[in-house]
Amino acid sequence: MKICVIGGGGAIGGYLAVMLARAGNDVTVVARGATLKAIQERGLALITNEEPEPLHATVTAVEKITDAGKPDIIILAVKAHQVEPVVHDMAAIMGPDTILIPMQNGIPWWYFQKLPGEYQDHSVETVDAGGLIMRTINPNNILGCVVYPATFTQAPGVIRHVEGTRFPIGELDGSVSDRAKMVSELMAAAGFKSPILEDIRAEIWLKLWGNMTFNPISALTHGHLEGICQHPLTKDLARNMMAEAQTIGEKLGVTFRVDIERRIGGAEKVGKHKTSMxxxxxxxRSLEIDALLGSVIELGQITKIPTPCLSTVFALTKVLDENVQASNGSLALPFAAGY
Incomplete structure (x- = not known):
């Protein structure tokens, strides 16, 4: 199978690229800078707790998406705010049968596409201003996916896997299609758990429950997952944020298959892991706070549900991000005028 991984030098993209290539697929990764050079010279390396030596994979590495040919499957493994700048190039390499698997955290641009009800085809402005992505990408190409593994980039072209192998997938209309079965089998052959779900949006909310709470809390406190879940104050804040989000999700017809305490317990078990944020x-780097938290607040506005805890944490994290970016990525922030 010919697979293109956009963001293939990143933590999740690189993990997928290594495993899929080692399973015999023809993998092309799109990367930039030092990462691109490292992959072109040495290939991709994956370090796991299960293997004594790094796993290596030879892949084709390109800088431009349009140099990736015509893949059968495109894995879009970039942050939500990085999708719009590449959407036209991505559309250029897609055919009517190309399978696009977006792997962004948070509420995706396609959330309301093929979703019956009063919000069908509603544009999620926070992640798709003006509906540009929704207009450019045919929803028939999209296969939904939720990313659970914890990974990080140890060095250019070197990915460290912390835990998890689950990438649940699902059609936007809830059907169990032949192509979903094919992708599930492809992922399984590469060592992943990729069950087909009839309600991929419910799984998005389950994952988002953690991302929208632990990620910004970790950025504000520099705490790891275990610590956030064990400290009474941050645990209580996470619980309140999750409760607000659950009310929104349920208003949109989502059923949460676990309760808040179990979701917090699951995050605690990950241990002393730094969140991606x-x-x-x-x-x-810029924080994906809009996709993880801003989008949920937007859905709260749509459904007329108040979000006091979510909005407070969003405001604080947004200001932190803006100050860090204004300081050229420095954490030793100078006094920022206006705040």
Missing amino acids: LQDLEAG
Whole structure:
């Protein structure tokens, strides 16, 4: 199978690229800078707790999406705010039968597409201003996916896997299609658990429950998952944020298959892991706060549900992100005028 991983040098994209390539697929990764050079020279390396030596994979590495040919499957493994800049190039390599698997955290741009009801085809402005992505990408190409593994980039072209192998997938209309079965089998052959879900949106909310709480809390406190879940104050804040989000999700018809305490307990079991947002903050990269939290607040406005805890944490994290970016990625922030 010919697979293109956009963001293939990143933590999740690189993990997928290594495993899929080692399973015999023809994998092309789109990367930039030092990461692109490292992959072109040495391939991709994956470090796991299960293997004594790094796993290596030879993949094709390109800088431009349009140099990736015509893949059968595109895995879109970039942050939500990085989708719009690449959407036209991505559309250029897609055919009517190309399977696009977006792997962004948070509420995706396609959330209301093929969703019956009063909000069908509603544009989620926080992650898709003006509906540009929704208009450019045919929803018939999209196969929904939720990303559970914890990984991080140890060095250019070197990915460290912390835990987890689950990538549940699902059609936007809830059907169990032949292509979903094919992708599920493809992922299984590469060592992943990729069950087909008839309600992928419910799984999105279950994952988002953690991302929208633990990620910004970790950025604000520099705490790891275990610590956040064990400290009474941060645990209580996470619980209140989750309760607000659950009210919104249920208003949109979502059923939460676990309760809040079990979701917090699951995050605690991950241990002393830095969230992706904290990793981004320490590296001076932009935070995906809009996709993880701003989008939920937007859905709260749509459904007329108040979000006091979510909005407070969003405001604080947003200001933190803006100050870090204004300081060229420095965590030793100078006094920022206006705040």
